[in-house]
Amino acid sequence: MSFGDREDELWEAMKPSFKPRLVSDPNVRYARHVVNGTGPFASRSPAASHHRGDARATLARVVRRTPEVLVKVTGRKKGAKHLAAHFDYIGRHGDIRIETRDGEQITTKEDAQRIADEWSDPLYWRQGTTVSAVAMVFSMPAGTDPETVKQAVRDAAERMIGDNHDYLMALHTDTPRPHVHLTVQAEGLDRKRFDPRREDLFRFRESFAEALRSRGVEAEATPRYTRGQGRAGTSMALTQLRARIRSGASRQPTDVDLRQAREAMQIALGKAQQPAFVSKTRARWQDTKRRYEAAAERLDRSPDREDRNLARDLRQFLQEQASIDTVPDRMLREAEARVLDAERRTRSEPAQEQGVPRGTPPPPSRRR
Numbered sequence: 389m390s391f392g393d394r395e396d397e398l399w400e401a402m403k404p405s406f407k408p409r410l411v412s413d414p415n416v417r418y419a420r421h422v423v424n425g426t427g428p429f430a431s432r433s434p435a436a437s438h439h440r441g442d443a444r445a446t447l448a449r450v451v452r453r454t455p456e457v458l459v460k461v462t463g464r465k466k467g468a469k470h471l472a473a474h475f476d477y478i479g480r481h482g483d484i485r486i487e488t489r490d491g492e493q494i495t496t497k498e499d500a501q502r503i504a505d506e507w508s509d510p511l512y513w514r515q516g517t518t519v520s521a522v523a524m525v526f527s528m529p530a531g532t533d534p535e536t537v538k539q540a541v542r543d544a545a546e547r548m549i550g551d552n553h554d555y556l557m558a559l560h561t562d563t564p565r566p567h568v569h570l571t572v573q574a575e576g577l578d579r580k581r582f583d584p585r586r587e588d589l590f591r592f593r594e595s596f597a598e599a600l601r602s603r604g605v606e607a608e609a610t611p612r613y614t615r616g617q618g619r620a621g622t623s624m625a626l627t628q629l630r631a632r633i634r635s636g637a638s639r640q641p642t643d644v645d646l647r648q649a650r651e652a653m654q655i656a657l658g659k660a661q662q663p664a665f666v667s668k669t670r671a672r673w674q675d676t677k678r679r680y681e682a683a684a685e686r687l688d689r690s691p692d693r694e695d696r697n698l699a700r701d702l703r704q705f706l707q708e709q710a711s712i713d714t715v716p717d718r719m720l721r722e723a724e725a726r727v728l729d730a731e732r733r734t735r736s737e738p739a740q741e742q743g744v745p746r747g748t749p750p751p752p753s754r755r756r
Contacts, residue, residue: 395443401679402446404590404611447683448698449608450615451705457600457607458527458567459593461584464519465571468501468508471520475500478558478569486558489545494556503556507573519574522582526596527567532605534559534566540599541568547595548588552576613672618714652723666714673712680706 465471479486479500486494494500508520526541538559545555554573559566572582584592593609600607612618632638654660680702687699 397679398443398447398683401676402443402450402610402614444695444698446608446610447680447702449606450610451698451701453615454606454608455529455532456615457593457596457609458525458565459589459596460525461522461589462525462569463523464574465521465523466517466519468504468520471508471571472501472504474521474523474571475504475556478556478560478571480560480562484558484560486556489551489555507554507575519581521574522572522584524570524572524584524592525567526570526592527565528600528605528607530564530566532566532600534561536600536603536605537566538568540596540603540605541570543599543602544592544595545570545572547599548592549582552578552580553582613669613676613712616673616676616709616712618669618712649723652720653726655720656723656727662720669712669714677706 463474465474475486475494476497478484479494482495482497486500488494494503504520509518526537526544528537538557541557545557549555549572553576556571558569560569574581574583576582590609597607597609633641651660655662684699684702684706687695687702690696
């Protein structure tokens, strides 16, 4: 079903738009692009920045909570020594085979070291500062076929990287979520360096999701606010630290958690306010809900029963996701619960006599 004039509005709610990055004076180098609306000044609206596909199908996957693909950059490796150690890690010290772009398998440590030397700067004194490769991870929820995930990653890499950059990949199944480590050579054949940004990572997500769907696996790539979720904002290092605390390997809370707890307690006591991004996140979700409600009204008028069923599911989705939940909101609820618990304990304790310090033992009885 086509949403007519409102299709662009619906796409803006489901897919992000990115501002162009200016790297020099547009009046000199990019004057032609400014006049023609091409290059970095081309339209970055959701309608023009990616393959639109079917708006109804995307909306149905969002409403029915289709699993979301995960793509992230885990690090940038500098120098042959650093890169060889990374190859040893993703290969689990020889237990997992690493595949090249052409499908060949790296089975020995010597072969991995040779590739690390080829990808790194030949001048040893620059290897500590020059990025040799970019490490990425592609992941899907538990229960997804690992081989399908690997083939989808290869398909996405061929589509997004092509032959300009060499890359290696390794499939890991030692966690509930099957994931593939993709390591891309930084310098390409055209001497341009591989440096993925937010827009590039989102396109990788879309390509990964499309490759999975073409293999019969339901997957989608949408921003968190499209699904009524607050931003994650957790780095890999913080995730690993929290995992160590949960496993009992460490009892020292992270500085981030301590700071968030202190800020939440100040807000609960009325001494501070929520961060500005929380109100912006709520406003964006309200705007997204308005667009979804308009789409539901249009689907209700469709003669197709499937469209009307989607309208019903969409309204149920909006009812279940009435508000968006952010990390400060969760921390604030925990802080408010602690404040209420402290007040209840204070009220339940017996009143102390005036002038008698708390904890003073009662006087001895005079009875014999």
